[in-house]
Amino acid sequence: MIITVTGGKGGVGKSTTTLNLARELDGVAVDADLATSDLPRGRGPDIHDVLAGRAAPMDAVEWLGSVRVLSCGRTLEGARAAELDELPRTLDLLDRKYKHVVVDTPAGLARDVGVPVASADVVLLVTTPKKPALLNALQTRELSLDLDTPVAAIALNKAGPESEMPDRLEDEFGVPTTGIPESEAVAAAQETGMPVRQADPDAEALERYTELARTIQECEQRGGGARNSIGNTGR
């Protein structure tokens, strides 16, 4: 299953969510934020090399701590050489090998978001309770629906511990919503590039990421996802 993590707004915690979800699902995190990547950087070939045809997707996946990551290079030359059109095939190949492919995307609603959304089985929307972030999340949801990729879940980062926001979002969007309160554990994980399960396994945030993973798995068991319902042709 290909899960594209997106939300429109920058800095809402897409990369942190991607890394933690990939860890909880025992899948692979793919850094498709080709120019402004945030996931940890590996040592070998990266997604720029893969999208430029210089490396096979499998050869560019490496273990970074306890998570498999297809990381992204940091050079302008690399980003320029990367062919966005190659991304769907890359994700498809990874999907055949790993059960879950979790794709981090850039901010905005340009084609570098559209392509991974169109290639995914489901979308995970990431937002914070702030209005600009919520508006961006709404726009991203529109794009997902236009591209026939359903939204499987919402991760509401920086939700207050007692906030009613997750419930309200769940009603408003009609999608299971997990609130992930701001915490030292999440901040530390973000800083070190390690998932919470590795950085601070006793943290409460871990339960939230487990819940998020469970939502995705339930969606998968119900046969949810764009590619299941329309036969996986031409993707």
Add this chain to the structure above:
Amino acid sequence: MVRVETSTDRRAGVTFVTAQVTNTRSTPQTVRMRANVDGPMWEPRSGSGRSPEWGEETWETTILPGQTRGMGFATPVEPTDSMTKLVSVTRQEDAGTATREEAVLAELDEWSPPSDIMVEEQ
């Protein structure tokens, strides 16, 4: 439905069979055909591989409305009136979705890496 026009050409003990397959409907159709010969059949090959339309003995492709595609093969069998057999014709369900997806993606802003936020490799 689809219209199939088959012709044969016998040369040096080999029958070359060609068929023109036309989609006369208003929706894209996935067409499957096979050779109707009692004997060996040689499908066209490009380089070392079988051409993509050919599977094990069947030829399959999707034809857009009003379009014509050609299929062909060779066989040592003498020509008959019906060298090809239409196996199935089904409406291509995903065609609309694919086109829609492409249309939506085409409307989005082009992606280009912004030079000002890139960090040089260390």
